Amino acid sequence: MAKQNKAQTSSSETYGFQTEAKQLLKLMIHSLYSNREIFLRELVSNASDAIDKLRFRAIEQPELVTDDADYAITLRYDKDAGTITVADNGIGMTREEVIDHLGTIARSGTAEFLAKLSGDQKKDAALIGQFGVGFYSAFMVAKEVEVLTRAAGTDQGTRWVSRGEDSFTVEDAGELPRGTQVILHLTEDAKEFADGYRLRSIVRRYSDHIGVPVRMPKESAEGAPEDELETVNSAKALWTRPRAEISDEEYKEFYKHVSHDFEDPLTWSHNKVEGKLEYTSLLYVPKRAPFDLWNREAPRGLKLYIQRVFIMDDAEQFLPLYLRFVKGVVDSNDLPLNVSREILQQDERVGTIRSALTKRALSMLQTLAGKQPEEYGAFWGEFGEVLKEGTGEDFANREAIAKLLRFSSTRESAQGSQERVALDDYLERMVEGQDSIYYLVADSYDTAVNSPHLEVFKERGIEVLLLHHRIDEWMMANLSEYEGRKFQDVTRADLTLPGEAKEEAEEEAADDALTERIARVLGDRVEKVRPSKRLKSSPACLVLGEYALGPQMRRIMQVAGQSLPESKPQFEYNAEHPLVQRLAAETDEDRFAELVLVLFDQASLAGGAPLSDAPAYVERMNRLLLELLST
Numbered sequence: 313m314a315k316q317n318k319a320q321t322s323s324s325e326t327y328g329f330q331t332e333a334k335q336l337l338k339l340m341i342h343s344l345y346s347n348r349e350i351f352l353r354e355l356v357s358n359a360s361d362a363i364d365k366l367r368f369r370a371i372e373q374p375e376l377v378t379d380d381a382d383y384a385i386t387l388r389y390d391k392d393a394g395t396i397t398v399a400d401n402g403i404g405m406t407r408e409e410v411i412d413h414l415g416t417i418a419r420s421g422t423a424e425f426l427a428k429l430s431g432d433q434k435k436d437a438a439l440i441g442q443f444g445v446g447f448y449s450a451f452m453v454a455k456e457v458e459v460l461t462r463a464a465g466t467d468q469g470t471r472w473v474s475r476g477e478d479s480f481t482v483e484d485a486g487e488l489p490r491g492t493q494v495i496l497h498l499t500e501d502a503k504e505f506a507d508g509y510r511l512r513s514i515v516r517r518y519s520d521h522i523g524v525p526v527r528m529p530k531e532s533a534e535g536a537p538e539d540e541l542e543t544v545n546s547a548k549a550l551w552t553r554p555r556a557e558i559s560d561e562e563y564k565e566f567y568k569h570v571s572h573d574f575e576d577p578l579t580w581s582h583n584k585v586e587g588k589l590e591y592t593s594l595l596y597v598p599k600r601a602p603f604d605l606w607n608r609e610a611p612r613g614l615k616l617y618i619q620r621v622f623i624m625d626d627a628e629q630f631l632p633l634y635l636r637f638v639k640g641v642v643d644s645n646d647l648p649l650n651v652s653r654e655i656l657q658q659d660e661r662v663g664t665i666r667s668a669l670t671k672r673a674l675s676m677l678q679t680l681a682g683k684q685p686e687e688y689g690a691f692w693g694e695f696g697e698v699l700k701e702g703t704g705e706d707f708a709n710r711e712a713i714a715k716l717l718r719f720s721s722t723r724e725s726a727q728g729s730q731e732r733v734a735l736d737d738y739l740e741r742m743v744e745g746q747d748s749i750y751y752l753v754a755d756s757y758d759t760a761v762n763s764p765h766l767e768v769f770k771e772r773g774i775e776v777l778l779l780h781h782r783i784d785e786w787m788m789a790n791l792s793e794y795e796g797r798k799f800q801d802v803t804r805a806d807l808t809l810p811g812e813a814k815e816e817a818e819e820e821a822a823d824d825a826l827t828e829r830i831a832r833v834l835g836d837r838v839e840k841v842r843p844s845k846r847l848k849s850s851p852a853c854l855v856l857g858e859y860a861l862g863p864q865m866r867r868i869m870q871v872a873g874q875s876l877p878e879s880k881p882q883f884e885y886n887a888e889h890p891l892v893q894r895l896a897a898e899t900d901e902d903r904f905a906e907l908v909l910v911l912f913d914q915a916s917l918a919g920g921a922p923l924s925d926a927p928a929y930v931e932r933m934n935r936l937l938l939e940l941l942s943t
Contacts (some may be wrong), residue, residue, distance in 0.1 A: 324483035327411065329474075348453050348502065350574070352387075352511065353518035354446030355398040355494055357569050359385045360522045362402030362492060363733040364622030366464055369403065371621070376464040380490060385526045386541065389506045394498045396506055400524075401491040404463040407470045411482055412458065414447065414472050415602040431608070446572055451476035451493065453502035458495040462488040508537060512544050521566045523549035523620070549620060551594040551641050555582050567596045570615055571639040575599050578691055579684075580640075581676040591644040591665055595673055597680070598637060601694040605637060612636040614669075617643040618651060629656045630666050634702035635673050637695050641667065652767065667708075674712045681716060692718045692731060700783050704790040714794050720757060722766060729757035733777065735794050741775055745811040751777040753785045753862055759920040764850035765802045771848050774810065776802055785864035803862070803919070805855045805882045808847060826887070826896045833908040834883060837924075844884035851889040852915040854881040863921060883912060906932055 363383045370377045386399045405413065450457045459472040462485075469488030474480035498506060505511065508531045515526050525547040529537035550558060550566045567577040577596040584592045595614075604610040613636075614845065615630035620643060630642050643822070647663055656662050677699075681688040692699075702713040718731040723741065738749060750769065754760035760778040769776050791799055800808065824843065831841040839857055847853060856862060860879045887894050895911075898904040913929040916922075923929050 324481060326479050326481045328479050346566075347574075348537055349505070349514050350518070351449040351452050351496075352398070352505075352514045353565075353568070354449045354572075355385075356515065356519045356522060356526060357572070358384060358447060359398060359400035359402065359492070360519075360524050360569075362400050362404070363524050364402075365691065366403040368622050368624075369464065373465070373576060377490075383524055384526055384890075385522070387511060387528045387544075389508065389537070391503075391506045394503045394506055396491055396496045396498065396511070398496075399489075399491065399493040401489065402464075404466075404491050405461045405470065406463045406466060407468070407482060407484070409463070410459065410461060410470050414474075414480065445635060447494075450496055453498055453505055454496040455499045456497040458497070459492065460485055460495070461486055461492040462490055464490050511587075515544050518544045519569070519896060520564050521548075521550035521562055521569065523547065523552075543722060549617075549643075551582065551592050551643060552620065555710060558582070566594070567639065569595065570639075570641060571598065573598055573600075577639075578687060579676060579680045581672055583672060585668065589644075589646055589664055591646065593640065593669055593672065593856075594641045595638055595669065595676060597673075597676065597691060598639060599690070601637065601695070601698075605695075605698060608633060608636075610636075610901045613861060614639070615641045617641060618647050619643075619645055620871070623651060626787050627656065629662050630669050631673065632666075632670055632702065632706055634698055634700075634705055635670065637698060638673050670706070670709060671712070674709060674716065676717050678712070689718070689732065693863075696731065697756055697781055697783055700781075700787045703787045710790070711794075714791060719776050720753075720760070720780065722761070722770060722778065723775045725761050725778075729780065732781075733775075735761065737806040738775060738777065739795060739797065742797075743772070743774055744809055746774065747797065747810070748808065749777070749797050750774060750800050750802050751779055751788065752802050753779045753788065755863070755920045756780050762918075763803075764853040764915075764918050764921075765846055765855070767848040768809065768846040769802065772810075782864060782868075784863045786868060789865065801856070801862075802846070803856055804858060806858045807855075809845070826885075826892075829904065830883065830885065830908050833905045834912060837880065837912065838883045839880040840882040843887045847884065847886035847889070849889075850886060851891045852883065852885045852911045854919050854921070856881060883915065885911070887937060906935070910936065 363385070366376065367383065380401050383401060386397075386398045388399070389395065401873040417816055454472065454476070456475045460469060461472075462469040465489075469485035471483050471485040472480060508528065512528065515528075519526060522545055526545045527541040528544050530540045530542050531780070532538055550562060563582070564576045567580065568574065571577075576599065578599045580594065580596045582592075582594045593614075611626040611628075612633075613626040614630050615625055616623040616627035616630070627642070628636075631638055642665065644661075644665065647656075647659065651659075658668050677691070680691065696718060699713065699716060703710055703717075706713065714735055717735060719733045719735075720727075720729050720740075721733045721738070724730070724732055735749070752760055752763055752765060754763060757778065757780045760780050766776055779785070788799060788801070793799060821855075827841050827843065834841060838854075844853065857879075860881075866879070887893075891911075895904065895907050898907065910929070910932050913923055913932075916924075
């Protein structure tokens, strides 16, 4: 937690906001006015979470709720005073928790969040929910926010108050009911919200699915609030209702509740399983990747309920790590209520549910890809690289994951680096006699699409998949074949072209004088020198041996601290190229060596590899240029 300055008077202490929180408050107050009503959704959602947490704690500590077991959220307003109060009888907070939760942005990654703010109000608004900072939305409508809270099982209450500027004050509040009350002192232009009809409509629009009753005072015929309370939402957990009774809007609003995202989900799947094992699941795929997607240690997982009792927020045991972007709820009737993370990890029923939910999530993505390819393309752009992790982590579902992969290719090169090609599409376009799925891995799309290794494939009209992300070589190491067709790396020495037997592909020119001359010059820089069958317009290229690690894998393993044996490429030359023919005719061995080394360095550059001795290459090129200019 960031260090805070404080000034103390008796039990009252004034703290300075965390620097990042100040920036966030400024954004909330000045950038999100177009969508101000969502403040109520966020506060009601927080109140619901507080009640869920107490329900779970009370399983083992029933004494926490002896004073009030009627869980509910109460919403009151005062038109004359210009206030709105959102109260719950949930878990509440201690003084220390108030300072920690309301004075700082508790989740990590605040700096990354602020760095993503673009000045575009619509885009900035969409980011807020991804960082768990819904409480701060209160300052969109309030000139001052007051929080009164008492933690379950304690006697001392706490009062927190702030105007959303530089500081907040915390003081003892004496006797308070269990739970939390958030009192908003509305700004002049937000007093429209202190209206019973307006508040009811917002609750029914955004929070009807909350599994806790939201109660408001009944209104008289004149519209004045009365003492008697009435429930204004359905107060039934959405996932427990039949799918036919749930509208798309309700599904979307529930997603925003469980994910704290401001955008609608891309797709969802609601399913109830009955029989030997009974559970209900509601899975969502977001439109946008969260800021911490690549942090494999970040909290993730589904909200877990057991017999409709909330258990935990991030139950990671129900989906594999490569599906960490999936949000939602799983509610089981078969797991024990006092379940712990250790039990979850060991229980075979959890393994059964995990297997089924994984298949359902992949099926949901396959349906999206088949019915809404443009939407799936948007998904792939956000989450494709994470989904690729599954090829090495989930052997049982590798074929299903492979169907979901998308690639750039030589056939789609007019589309740039967009990854649109599915493996099924590739298979349909294979040429006569083609038995392999050809691919090329490079450090960038431009390097891949311009690689000399593609020349024979372009000439023959054979499509090659172009892979250019950091995880791609690792992924292909885990994909040996698809639908009975083996994958073949076109940068490898053991290249077999359609209609060519492997023995024929491995034949090399025997006792070739040029090959021997080049090999003497390159020496231990290369494993082998041979004429090429893949080059048509380039003079030379470097290829990898059958078992050699590619550059991406070498970097991944080096970052992991593994020591690797030295790997040497093979040098292939195009015997039909004019430059190579001129080289073969060169009688001056020094000049011959100079030209061979230039070709070797150029082949390295064309393959996207760094030069081992860049200054030496520059000197050689300068000498050749001077010689050319002097003739």
